[in-house]
Amino acid sequence: MIHSIPNASIVIFGATGDLAHRKLFPALYQLYQKGHMKENFSVVGVSRKEYSHEQFQQEVYEAVNEHTPGTESDKVKKFASHFYYLKMDVTSEPSYHELEELLNVLDRDYQTNGNRLYYLAMAPRFFGTIPTFLKSEGITNTEGWQRIVIEKPFGHDLPSATKLNEEIQQSFNEDDIYRIDHYLGKEMVQNIQVIRFGNAIFESIWNNKYIDSVQITSSETLGVEDRAAYYEKSGALLDMVQNHMLQMVMMVAMEPPGELKPEHIRDEKVKVLRSLRFFNEEEVRKNVIRGQYTDGKIKGESVPAYLKEENVDPESKTETFVAAKLFIDNFRWTGVPFYIRTGKRMAVKSTEIVIQFKQGPMALYHANTEKYQPNLLRIHIQPDEGVSLTLNAKPKGDTSDLLPIDMTYNNKSATDMNSPEAYEKLLHDCLLGNSTYFTRWDEVALSWEFIDRITKTWNGTGAPITYYNSGSMGPQEAEQLLYADGHSWWEPTKVREEC
Numbered sequence: 306m307i308h309s310i311p312n313a314s315i316v317i318f319g320a321t322g323d324l325a326h327r328k329l330f331p332a333l334y335q336l337y338q339k340g341h342m343k344e345n346f347s348v349v350g351v352s353r354k355e356y357s358h359e360q361f362q363q364e365v366y367e368a369v370n371e372h373t374p375g376t377e378s379d380k381v382k383k384f385a386s387h388f389y390y391l392k393m394d395v396t397s398e399p400s401y402h403e404l405e406e407l408l409n410v411l412d413r414d415y416q417t418n419g420n421r422l423y424y425l426a427m428a429p430r431f432f433g434t435i436p437t438f439l440k441s442e443g444i445t446n447t448e449g450w451q452r453i454v455i456e457k458p459f460g461h462d463l464p465s466a467t468k469l470n471e472e473i474q475q476s477f478n479e480d481d482i483y484r485i486d487h488y489l490g491k492e493m494v495q496n497i498q499v500i501r502f503g504n505a506i507f508e509s510i511w512n513n514k515y516i517d518s519v520q521i522t523s524s525e526t527l528g529v530e531d532r533a534a535y536y537e538k539s540g541a542l543l544d545m546v547q548n549h550m551l552q553m554v555m556m557v558a559m560e561p562p563g564e565l566k567p568e569h570i571r572d573e574k575v576k577v578l579r580s581l582r583f584f585n586e587e588e589v590r591k592n593v594i595r596g597q598y599t600d601g602k603i604k605g606e607s608v609p610a611y612l613k614e615e616n617v618d619p620e621s622k623t624e625t626f627v628a629a630k631l632f633i634d635n636f637r638w639t640g641v642p643f644y645i646r647t648g649k650r651m652a653v654k655s656t657e658i659v660i661q662f663k664q665g666p667m668a669l670y671h672a673n674t675e676k677y678q679p680n681l682l683r684i685h686i687q688p689d690e691g692v693s694l695t696l697n698a699k700p701k702g703d704t705s706d707l708l709p710i711d712m713t714y715n716n717k718s719a720t721d722m723n724s725p726e727a728y729e730k731l732l733h734d735c736l737l738g739n740s741t742y743f744t745r746w747d748e749v750a751l752s753w754e755f756i757d758r759i760t761k762t763w764n765g766t767g768a769p770i771t772y773y774n775s776g777s778m779g780p781q782e783a784e785q786l787l788y789a790d791g792h793s794w795w796e797p798t799k800v801r802e803e804c
């Protein structure tokens with residue numbers, strides 16, 4: 306349900322950066338132009354560059370026009386007039402006094418009742434510093450609500466995440482900490498719950514009696530781009546698996562919540578992580594594959610190997626691909642493998658969840674044909690948004706053969722990849738105080754506990770890194786992981802269309 310956002314001041318730390326320009330300004334604009342944000346809001350952009358308020362407003366105007374289709378110039382100008390700029394180094398205590406002065410004026414002018422949202426669109430090394438100063442310098446001391454949005458990555462392992470969390474919790478209550486995972490803002494990720502719990506036909510068969518296996522693929526065609534400094538240390542495991550991939554696993558595997566309230570839903574999600582099998586070294590070697598892209602072709606264009614990318618160590622062992630077989634050891638899921646894979650420079654940009662159902666008890670129709678397909682429920686997260694169900698039918702005419710058919714619901718055809726839509730939804734929720742689709746601390750802690758075991762094995766006695774050609778769907782070893790179980794990866798729908 307859409308509600309109007311209360312009057313508030315929003316502070317964006319890192320306002321001259323990429324995230325602010327490509328995602329946050331356009332997302333806020335969408336909320337404004339749809340009427341969810343009225344005129345009583347101000348946005349303060351913070352970073353070290355020299356700007357006047359007017360120059361910053363011009364930047365906001367340009368960013369919104371560049372990243373939002375079909376804008377109206379007057380509307381964008383009016384929107385941008387709510388923006389103010391403060392040149393400040395977030396590590397310098399005195400500059401917080403200037404921030405406070407500016408916010409006090411804006412609180413009065415926009416009648417915000419002291420409601421403040423702080424968005425940390427900054428490098429993670431500042432995630433602890435900013436909340437500490439916000440509190441020590443009295444900025445959070447207003448009559449209104451105070452919320453903080455923390456970008457990813459939230460730490461790089463359990464100890465660092467715990468330390469960071471303790472630091473932030475000195476200044477903000479858990480209820481006011483919004484750890485963002487933009488996959489949770491995606492339309493079809495949120496739709497998983499509705500498809501499952503709003504349809505008796507699915508919920509009654511959503512278990513190990515009827516489901517054979519689950520596959521979750523999130524593939525990208527882009528390489529590391531200009532983010533090698535960050536990516537070399539993170540790799541696909543920390544960049545995608547610890548957060549986005551595990552979030553999708555939780556959404557598919559969770560039990561129905563008692564009520565559609567944030568804590569009910571988050572409680573159920575965290576229970577999935579408690580049942581997730583945490584691997585020992587041998588299990589990591591057996592069930593987790595890491596890969597790195599070599600050169601190849603993406604849509605006909607030659608692209609370099611990861612080791613040849615700018616700022617990448619030519620001997621780097623950083624993985625750009627991960628495939629894994631996960632197990633959820635509870636009543637519902639025992640015996641059902643969850644296969645996940647994600648990587649850069651793959652054949653197609655696509656995120657898809659495939660639920661593969663078991664065969665019926667007797668092969669009445671499919672004993673003598675190769676055309677039989679297991680029933681598949683595909684949840685298309687992106688670029689297409691929708692659901693399709695593969696069934697077997699009889700082809701027209703006098704034949705006893707089978708014809709796999711797809712029943713498809715297409716919510717929206719591909720528009721802009723990586724669109725600000727997810728950020729729009731999540732900013733909206735956060736401004737309303739709804740934390741359902743934000744990550745709670747216990748989720749973060751458990752996900753790190755799981756991931757740390759993999760990192761430890763990879764860094765220790767090791768598991769070999771495998772290689773795949775750019776433009777492929779990953780290394781052979783990832784195929785083997787499934788062949789061994791008599792399975793194979795289902796091609797993402799987009800691959801079928803593009804090949």
Ligand SMILES: NC(=O)C1=CN([C@@H]2O[C@H](COP(=O)(O)OP(=O)(O)OC[C@H]3O[C@@H](n4cnc5c(N)ncnc54)[C@H](OP(=O)(O)O)[C@@H]3O)[C@@H](O)[C@H]2O)C=CC1
Binds near residue numbers: 456
């Ligand atoms: N970009 C993206 O698509 C995504 C980004 N993220 C996360 O969002 C965060 C921001 O990423 P991104 O926008 O790409 O980063 P950028 O490097 O583009 O921007 C960083 C911002 O921080 C400012 N900054 C740096 N040091 C200071 C300082 N000491 N005091 C004040 N401001 C400072 C920079 O401005 P200046 O140099 O002028 O001070 C700039 O505005 C990161 O945590 C990233 O992991 C997450 C998902 C996607």
Ligand SMILES: O=C1O[C@H](COP(=O)(O)O)[C@@H](O)[C@H](O)[C@H]1O
Binds near residue numbers: 544
């Ligand atoms: O968080 C991240 O996500 C993007 C992929 O997001 P998507 O919405 O385009 O699927 C990924 O490219 C990036 O490396 C990672 O940091």
